[in-house]
Amino acid sequence: xxRVSEIIREKGASTALIIGVFVFWELFCLMAGISxxxxxxxxxxxxxxxxxxxxxxxxxxQTLYTTxxxxxxxxxxxxxxxxxxxxxxxxxxxxxxxxxxxxxxxKVAVVPIFVLWYGxxxxxxxxxxxxxxxxxxxxxVATGIATVExxxxxxxxxxxxxxxxxxxxxxxxxxxxxxFAALKVAITLAFVGxxxxxxxASNRGIGNMMMIASSxxxxxxxxxxxxxxxxxGVTLYVLFSLIERRVTGWxxxxxxxxxx
Amino acid sequence: MNAILTxxxxxxxxxxxxxxxxxxxxxxxGRGAKAVQALAPxxxxxxxxxxxxxxxxxxxxxxxxxxxxxxxxxPSTGHVFVAGREIGATPIRIGMAYQNPTLLPWLNIxxxxxxxxxIVPPFRQGYRSKRKTEYRDRVEAxxxxxxxxxxxxxxxxxxxxxxxQRANLCRALIHDPDLLLLDEPFGALDQFTREELWAIMxxxxxxxxxxVLLVTHDLxxxxxLADRICVMSARPGRILDDSPVALARPRTIDMTFExxxxxxxxxxxxxxxxxxxxxxxxxxxxGAA
Numbered sequence: 001x002x003r004v005s006e007i008i009r010e011k012g013a014s015t016a017l018i019i020g021v022f023v024f025w026e027l028f029c030l031m032a033g034i035s036x037x038x039x040x041x042x043x044x045x046x047x048x049x050x051x052x053x054x055x056x057x058x059x060x061x062q063t064l065y066t067t068x069x070x071x072x073x074x075x076x077x078x079x080x081x082x083x084x085x086x087x088x089x090x091x092x093x094x095x096x097x098x099x100x101x102x103x104x105x106x107k108v109a110v111v112p113i114f115v116l117w118y119g120x121x122x123x124x125x126x127x128x129x130x131x132x133x134x135x136x137x138x139x140x141v142a143t144g145i146a147t148v149e150x151x152x153x154x155x156x157x158x159x160x161x162x163x164x165x166x167x168x169x170x171x172x173x174x175x176x177x178x179x180f181a182a183l184k185v186a187i188t189l190a191f192v193g194x195x196x197x198x199x200x201a202s203n204r205g206i207g208n209m210m211m212i213a214s215s216x217x218x219x220x221x222x223x224x225x226x227x228x229x230x231x232x233g234v235t236l237y238v239l240f241s242l243i244e245r246r247v248t249g250w251x252x253x254x255x256x257x258x259x260x
Numbered sequence: 261m262n263a264i265l266t267x268x269x270x271x272x273x274x275x276x277x278x279x280x281x282x283x284x285x286x287x288x289x290g291r292g293a294k295a296v297q298a299l300a301p302x303x304x305x306x307x308x309x310x311x312x313x314x315x316x317x318x319x320x321x322x323x324x325x326x327x328x329x330x331x332x333x334x335p336s337t338g339h340v341f342v343a344g345r346e347i348g349a350t351p352i353r354i355g356m357a358y359q360n361p362t363l364l365p366w367l368n369i370x371x372x373x374x375x376x377x378x379i380v381p382p383f384r385q386g387y388r389s390k391r392k393t394e395y396r397d398r399v400e401a402x403x404x405x406x407x408x409x410x411x412x413x414x415x416x417x418x419x420x421x422x423x424x425q426r427a428n429l430c431r432a433l434i435h436d437p438d439l440l441l442l443d444e445p446f447g448a449l450d451q452f453t454r455e456e457l458w459a460i461m462x463x464x465x466x467x468x469x470x471x472v473l474l475v476t477h478d479l480x481x482x483x484x485l486a487d488r489i490c491v492m493s494a495r496p497g498r499i500l501d502d503s504p505v506a507l508a509r510p511r512t513i514d515m516t517f518e519x520x521x522x523x524x525x526x527x528x529x530x531x532x533x534x535x536x537x538x539x540x541x542x543x544x545x546x547g548a549a
Contacts, residue, residue, distance in 0.1 A: 152362040155432075158330040158354045158441065161379045169375065173366050250366040250415065 040220040045227060048220035056209065060228050063194055063206040066122055067232075070129025071190040075183065078134045082141025082179075087163070087171065092146065103135040107193060111200045120201035125194040132193035133186035140182035144175025177251040180244035187236045191229060279308035279439070279471050280329055285338035286496075287324050297496035299324050301338055304490065304499060311465055311472045313486035315479060315528060317536040321497025322475040323443055329473060330354055330441050343438070353380060355432030355440045359447040361424040363416040369427050370412035373399045376435040383435055402430045405467075406460050422453035426460065433464065442474045446481065455513050458484050462510055479528045483521060484511050491528060493535045501531055 022042045028034075029041045036044050049056065085091050085099075107128060114124035148171055156166050198207030206225045213221035245252065282304040288297045299321035306312050314322040327333040328340050331347045331354075340347045355376070363372045377383040377395050387395070403409055406426040416424055425445060432440060446454045462485060465472055476482050482489050483505055491501040505524065507515060515521055 149360065149362050151358040151360050154327070154330070154332055155356050155358070155362060156379070157332055158356040159376050159379045159435070165379050169378065170364065173364070176366075248366075 037217055037219050040223050044220045045223040049224040049227060052221055052224065056224065056228060059204060059206050059209040062204040063198065064232060066125035066194040066205065067129050067190045070126040070194060071133055071187055074130040074133040074186065075137060078137025079141055082138045083145060085138065086142035086145025087167065099138060107132040108196050111197050115201040124201055125197040125205060128197040129190040129193035133190045136185045137182045140178040141175050144178035145171040148174055177248045180248055183240050184237055187240060188233050191233050195229060277308045278305050279343060280306040281341040283339040285328065285335035285340050287333060288336040300496040300498045302499055306471060308471055309469050311485060311487045313474045313476055313482035313489045314492060315476060315482050315489060315532065316492030317494050317532060319495050320492045321495065322492055326441050326443055326473060326475050330356055352438040353435055355437035357428045357432040357442050357445045359444040361428035363424055363427055365416055368413050368415050370399050373403065373427060373430045373434050375431060380435045399434060402434055406430055422449050422457065425449060425457060438470060440470055440472045442472065444476055447477065461485060466510060479525050480516055483524050484516060489528065491531045500535060
């Protein structure tokens with residue numbers, strides 16, 4: 001019972017904080033007399049959200065689509081690269097410097113190149129979302145696989161386990177908590193990638209919608225776009241957290257025991 | 261019918277058959293000026309079904325010997341034969357247990373113990389069809405033998421250190437190995453749990469009669485469990501002394517207080533202190549180990 005009330009207290013506090021921020025925002029704008037061209041009030045943003053919803057909806061769908069596709073491809077490539085780099089010391093030493101250099105390029109800077117190659121539209125957004133989420137996945141999966149206890153590896157080798165036996169039975173399951181931690185980072189990054197690409201070169205998507213809205217000084221609609229992005233980001237984050245709990249619950253159980 | 265086979269593969273009636281043989285085998289790590297010899301050329305014979313303990317100061321190459329037998333390391337010079345063949349070509353089954361139990365946290369104890377059956381032939385062929393019936397019973401029986409009956413559904417984090425180490429022993433034995441390699445398996449346990457596990461280990465060995473090679477720091481443990489104790493020198497490791505333990509089986513904890521046992525312990529201890537290059541002062545502090 002004590003734990004239940006503890007959970008309610010925790011959730012209650014965070015909910016109260018969120019509501020508090022919005023109330024403060026609303027009151028601050030009202031009392032300071034800030035124009036909605038500069039900073040619209042939350043109620044105005046919600047009104048814009050409702051008013052323009054038929055127009056917002058296709059853009060939301062487009063952004064969600066490019067993000068998910070880019071993220072999906074990124075996850076597959078990241079996982080494969082992570083397994084490769086994590087399971088071979090040679091691959092690790094060889095590829096890691098390149099990977100670090102590659103990751104330190106601001107991904108926004110490659111959008112014009114994608115546009116040059118594929119033209120404005122859906123493809124650059126997908127590619128940007130993909131490229132931005134590969135790195136955290138590679139690093140995490142490689143770390144998870146490379147840090148298998150040497151004793152455990154010895155035990156497996158004396159059983160004459162093949163590389164794939166070790167990978168499927170030990171390394172991959174062991175890397176799963178790392179993988180899911182990376183997924184949660186990667187999905188939010190993927191949104192950044194697709195929205196940036198839409199802002200630069202697309203005629204669809206939330207990023208594009210916000211560009212157009214801001215050029216016509218429809219600031220509440222710009223903020224409505226931000227709200228939609230935040231909503232999408234949070235929803236997917238929660239989704240992956242739930243999957244994570246199911247798949248890698250064993251890695252989080254220890255805290256339950258400690259508090260029981 | 262298979263008279264030739266019995267010549268190659270030692271039968272049960274010939275207990276003195278050599279199972280493991282080191283022929284001037286040595287290990288050197290690194291190259292050139294940085295080369296460190298971990299194990300000086302060593303010759304050693306271990307008979308089938310024998311329980312041999314390796315004791316000696318830290319870093320003397322005990323674990324190196326174990327790894328060579330387990331085919332994890334190839335000798336730099338010399339040869340290592342297991343079951344009459346050079347290592348790498350040996351068709352024998354090996355079980356291994358370290359001080360760190362390394363149970364997989366995402367599997368329950370039953371599935372952890374079952375892991376070798378998933379990998380080692382001939383068990384792996386039948387794994388899919390038998391894992392819920394025959395193999396499951398096999399695991400449960402072994403768990404019961406080490407006092408873990410009914411714990412198959414528990415996860416490693418729900419078990420104490422001693423229980424995890426029992427499960428670790430089960431994992432090393434479930435595939436009926438010909439050879440069991442133990443690297444300080446009881447080192448991290450408290451004294452009473454350790455003594456309990458000695459008894460369990462002895463029972464397992466008496467019931468299965470497999471060859472065991474045990475690396476340990478604990479002289480009492482070596483004398484309690486082993487048929488033979490090899491004392492090694494400091495790096496580069498050499499075998500200084502190789503003596504049988506003439507104590508009746510099954511051994512009990514009470515026997516560890518008898519004069520024969522104590523005398524053996526003292527003799528081994530003096531030898532290791534000498535091997536470490538220790539002074540006589542250490543000898544007068546019986547608590548220091």
